[in-house]
Amino acid sequence: MHYSLVSSPVLGFDLVRLxxxxxxxxxxxxxxxxxxxELDVLAAQHDPDVRARAWRSVREAARSVPQITDLLGQVADGLAAGAFTDEVSGPRVEAGVVRVLQGSTIADADALVRLVHHDVLDWTxxxxxxxxxxLRTETAGRAADVLADAAVSAYLGDRLPDGVRRVLASPYLHAARDLAPLPSVPEGLGEEQAGVRRVLERLARLDGTDRACLRAVADTHRAGGGEWASAVHDASWAVHLSGRVRTAAAAQLLAVxxxxxxxxxxxxxxGGLWNVVSGVVHAEVVADLLSGDTRAVLLRPWVAAFGEA
Structure with a gap:
């Protein structure tokens, strides 16, 4: 499976579990x-010989990251064998499935590289x-390499040797010193999308009680998944048709x-909490375009945890 900006909530689902x-x-x-x-600054740090050696380790490490599709058989076998049940607490299906799947990804490191080169930097x-x-310029290609290498170094994390991680991330880190700070909210939002800022700020300062509330509403929310999925579909279409794909992707990454x-x-x-968060963020990016009922479905678990904005 590929990552894409259009499906940024899926990308976010992988990133919050890494x-x-x-x-x-x-x-x-x-x-x-x-x-x-920015591309000029990033490209100036590119070293093709050093990164070529590092990528040999990347290929090996990438094979050690299980994909969700590869684990579905294990989940089915575990259910059949009663592996998610014990004599004291009885069925623990949801907890068992979460445990099996939380270390997997939907796509892979190659998909992340492709995302940077062909989706994020499509304008080059x-x-x-x-x-x-x-075609594109050599500068754009070098800058894309620097960005993709740094993203992969974090994506694979401690599956890579420390030295390889440093080699992959170093050019980006050096370049970032000469670049402006990252924004705290996506650029180009209007008053109708003010909810995006509120959600991101609230999420970043959760305390123990807040986390407990969100976990509780996420458990309750799963029971109404069909209605929520339909609302997410409507929000995703609104993002696409309004030309806000990059804005929505930035919002999802800030939410991560x-x-x-x-x-x-x-x-x-x-366990489902990212679905709650990503749905709320998507709804707020297109708050001016969604019907009141659809937006209410996506905001319902957030409102249940924290009350009306």
Whole structure:
């Protein structure tokens, strides 16, 4: 499966379940906000010989990350064998499935690289008049490598040797010193999308009681999944048709960082809490376009935890 900006909630679902997923989100946010000047700064740090050696380790580490599709058989076998049940507490199906799946990903490191090169930096490519393959400048290609390498170093995390992680991340970290700070909210939001800022700020400063409330409403929310899925579909279409794909992707990546800053972890992400958060963020990005009923469905668990904004 591929990652794409259109399906940024899916990307976020993987990132919140990875130990350094918030760092990968930071790099992707930098890539989303990059223009010609930023690409020049990033490209200046590119070292093709050093990264070629590091990528041999990346290939090996990437094979050790299980994908969800590969684990579905294990889940089915565990259910059949009663592996998610014990004599004291009885059925523990949801907890068992979360435990099995929280260390897996929907896509992989290659998909992340493709996302950076072809989705996030799609504007750097040009289509020749003769219908041949798309082209871009050497500077854009080098900058994309620097961004993709840093994102992969965080995505694979401690599956990579420390030295390899440093080699992959170092060019980006050096370049970032000469770049403007990342925004705290997506650019281009109007008054109708003010809820995005409120949600991100609230999420980043959760305390223990807040986390307990969110976990409780996430458990309750799963029972009404069909209605929620339909509302997410409507919000996703609104994002696409309104041309807010990049804005929505930035909001989801900022939500990944706020999710982790607020003390939520991989088990929370795997257990359904990310679905709550990503749905609320998507709804607020297109708050001016959704019907009141659809928006209410997506905000319901958030309102249940924290009350009306």
């Amino acid at each position: 130990p350094a997923g918030d760092s990968a989100a930071e790099v992707l946010l930098r890539a989303l906000g990059s223009g010609p000047r 490519w040009s289509a020749p008049l003769d219908g041949g393959p798309r 960082r706020a999710f982790r800053a607020g003390g939520l972890d991989a088990a929370d992400g795997a």
